[in-house]
Amino acid sequence: MSAAESVHEQAALRLGGQGQRYTPVRRTLVTTLAEAGRPLSIPEILEATGSLPQSSAYRNVTTLIEAGVVRRVTGVDDHGRFELAEELAGHHHHLACAVCGKVEDVVPSPRLERAMDEAARVVAEEQGYQVTGHQFDLVGTCPACREAAATSTMPSARAVRS
Amino acid sequence: MSAAESVHEQAALRLGGQGQRYTPVRRTLVTTLAEAGRPLSIPEILEATGSLPQSSAYRNVTTLIEAGVVRRVTGVDDHGRFELAEELAGHHHHLACAVCGKVEDVVPSPRLERAMDEAARVVAEEQGYQVTGHQFDLVGTCPACREAAATSTMPSARAVRS
DNA sequence: GATTGTAATGAGAACCATTCCCATATAAGG
């Protein structure tokens, strides 16, 4: 069975476990996120899918999150971004452009993962938290925005949001 | 000079560099953030300071961010959270409670930092980004929320937000 | 120490991403 099929199977399974259906809209969302290979905002999802109503996008993304198929990623701009859960897409990290907000996937090195796991263990001990996951995001400027910055002096983005 | 004094000095210096004043409201914000020792949301800031108008809080936090005194932290709930910039408060990471949204500071181990720096270098090479910083957040459940969860079966938080 | 220009303040309106509501449509089971 191909990777793509297994993703849909997993999604159907997880939705079914919550008494919910794997409808065409939900299949479209899963396909879109799987093909993007990076976290997408709702506007990006709407653009990629063509004619999906905004309310359906939000509602079904929420449903998929509750079923553990999709995960919300916190980026650097106003928009929440969404990607397939790690159980479906594999563990990875993110690289966000501080200027345009675009987020890309990054595959972690074993060495980095070991260091992070150790950090989680230490913190769990010291502060009494039950650590369930981690998020490691690199922040920088993407090639396109560096180009733009070099060409014109641009006004800085809004500060609190940005 | 004490550490607290140096923070205010730095803040005044940076604001001055942008032709802005270190006013009482701004000093209050800096003091509040410095004493908290963890990122605060606007509601938390308002509560801590007593009678600060919301609009002044938002406007001056923005001003302080533009001056490089304060930094926005992306947490796990609806509210943006704010802390002193790393140049004033030192480099550190965060531990967020997935249930109540509270965020605590965590000091990183040298080993973890080295691994992260290496990861940044690799990514910069591979994807052409200019990496300017990183964010490493642990996600878990704080002692208080674990206690609450053990006592009563609670409804899960909203999915897309949260 | 009055004056005058500039920046800061605070109350409320505006904005916009996200959520909610509800009438309609669609699927599943008897």
Place this chain on the structure above:
DNA sequence: CCTTATATGGGAATGGTTCTCATTACAATC
């Protein structure tokens, strides 16, 4: 088929954040 439960989508409501503007405080000059 009929029935019943769930999904859909258009639009209204929500709420965190930003903007506006009249007022106030500050700083420098006369």
